[in-house]
Amino acid sequence: MSPAAAGRGRVAGASCLGMLAVGANGTAIMAALPTMRRDLGLGPAELEWAVNAYLLASAACIILGGKAADRLGARLVAVAGLVLFALASGLIAAANGPLALLAGRTLQGLGAALAVPGTLAALSAAAAPERRSAAIGAWAGALMLGFSLGPLIGGALTHAFSWRALFCANALALLAAAAILASAGALRPAPPGRLWRGFDGLGFLALATGMVALIFALRGLGRASAAPFAFAAPLAVAGASLALFRRIERHRADPLVDLRLLAVPDFRRAVGTGVVAMFCILPLLLYFNLDAQAPHGLGLSPIGAGLALLPLSAGLFGLSLLGPRLAERFGPRRVVGAAMLGIAAACAGLAAASAAHALAGLGLGLFVIGAGLALPYATAPRLALAALPAAQGGQGSGLVNACTFLGGSLGITLGGLAYGAGGFPAVTALIGAAALVGAGLARHLPAWSRAPVSPAALAGTGRNP
Template identity: 50%
Template sequence: MPAACNTKSDLRPVLMACCLAMLAVGDNSTAIMAALPEMRAGLQLGPAEVEWVVNAYLLTAAIFIIVGGGAADQLGAQRSSVAGIALFALASLIIALAPAGFVVVGARALQGLGAAFAVAGTLAAVTEAAPDARRAEAIGAWTGFLMLGFSIGPLIGGAVTHYAGWRFIFWLNVVAMVPAALMLLRHPGAEGRRSVSMDWVGLGILAVFMVTLITGLQALAHVRVNPQAAIVPLALAVISFLGLIRTETRRSYPLVDFELFSNRNFAVAAGLLFLVMFDIMTLLLYYNLFAQSAGGLGMSAVAAGLSLLPLSVALFAFARTAPSIGIRIGVRRMLTAGSLLLALGCAIIWSSFQIEAIYTVLMPGLFIAGAGIALIYASAPRLGLATLPQSQTGKGSGLLNSCSFLGGTVGVTFGGIVFALSGFSGVLVLLGVSALASAVLCLRLRAD
């Protein structure tokens, strides 16, 4: 087995490639929110199709992110990364050329599959390439570029949609991913370290659970007219979840290791990531739909993106400072404060629409909400993994990421129901309740 890349010259191109890929993945996750109103009009998408443009990506990533970590072990981190990056670029190309909505939805699912392998693979590649003394710095750079893409996505998506059209967002993904893949191909890194049989049964049951759960939740909007459309898939979701527990607890090497949730801090971290992704994806999607609608704020795509600049600034700034804040006041207090800041930000945004002080009150509200989201999102994964043995960190990371992506999917789905019934004000109330639930969950953390 070739030695892993551990010199400064080997680290630099690998780190550059991985950071570029994460910048594109992060930007893609949020830039599309600003483009959705124009995509809806151009492709004649209905409300359910708009949700699936977002959910197809999040749901596929949630299912396969656990597999991505195992692939990095079996194929080698760089090879797994290249496969994920290539899939992501191919899917972006298909979306950029898509003639109809169903093609976009299918390609978004393929994009989620690529993201699942790219996220897990690039993190493993950076960890493998960095010498011990520089590992924390390298992982910090990887995280920083992912969060940078996440934070600037609304602005880039709005500007590109306004001046070049929504398809150009996905052309930019191709432009970023191709050089990233080529750089990694030139530095293939170590071979796969071990061979572990794939838990296909667990993967299949997990996929059935997540798909039926989201399908059933979406059907709740029409439960009075067609109750079976919601009851049947939700019943299947419950059955498949119970089957997943029964199957995975009996396997020696389960895909979903439920024993990890017996660790209190890990379980709380998983819950916090579920809720914070629930909040950010729901906020960005329905804010953009509201801001760019004639019955809402009537903004253009670029104006909507610019109005989210306070949120973007707070996301990036507080994600970078979260570790030092946690050291100063303790992780539990910081996460609780982040949850309360998010609830306060939602309340301020809600009030800005009630008193018609859109800019003087909305902007501070978005900044405060972004600060709360960043403090949670940047710290919960470290909290969850800190108490796990080294042999379980890969599996634990996959589970945490899966919970995060699933939270975004559930948020978009529930948000769609509330948005249809009571508009964006109702969505803000939903987000405030979710943020308060995060604060309550923080009380379950062990003291620092």
């Protein structure tokens, strides 16, 4: 094997290993959080922020991560992101209280915002033209496999060792990926000033402030009558920050986010469908684990809860691979619409099975929900990017990712209100209602798939062209 071919192989292997670890981290923590809550003394708000800190940091920074990959070099940014993610995982493993946990989760989000677009761009650049689609497919498959198996991995490590072992293993895998990627050739960084030249710092600050304030406002919604200021003040800050962000972006020649993309109807509807999918799956994973591992719930161990979620993982991974083919054969409108209606119906059955402690019913409901969520997850980003000119693919992919992460954060926050008010059945009702919204959006999706999206346009979305 020639040195060039060996270097390409190391880039591909390291990128897939890194995304496997990043994907698994995103869902493995859900199985570990009930134990972490007891060990670290987490309150309800801190429990939610253990997830939201990661999501918001990723949402706010992933567009910047894509720009950094373009300006400083994809492989350098990917290595930096993987190392930062690993260090953040080590910080969480050593945490002795909520502050260290939340700091680590925020740094993990920043690491993901660098590693996800960085590894994909590095892989795209390294692969031979005839192998590029296959390489990106392997990258996307590794990310989805990690996301699907995360609950079982998290439950098994927490049960056999401790939740700290989960983050130690994650750190080791990420450091190995970073070392392999760095060994693929000399890292030649661009001048650091190149990243900040023309950087929309005020827009970035306004966007991040608006996102965080919005989550604080939603958290205060449940006690708005008793403590109206806790709801109104962050809501006002969110509104002012997002209005300022809109004004800044409209007047910049090179904006952080080109808001004109949201004026494209097909792009906006497809992004909305993807947001609904992430809104549904993250609260399902978190609050199912809290309920399943609670003495008054199913009373399962962490590994038992992970095994109970295997049907969801199977449906999610299996249908994510079939999703593009189904969309081509039957049309995105029919496929995504039917999936969303199936999720809504399955939520009712899942609530009943959970109340009756019927494991068979739980398995069936979770499989249907996993399969249903996989279809918009696999289809919506392709449709969103197909609605844009090729020159706007990079900007569009960053916006797709940012909106998807924000959708997951909204789901965790509103799911926390529902769980506090009515337990897991209320969470399933919320997910079912969101799925009906998704079904409404699906009615306006294209009836048939359009021309395939180029691999470059999918950079940062984690999807296979």
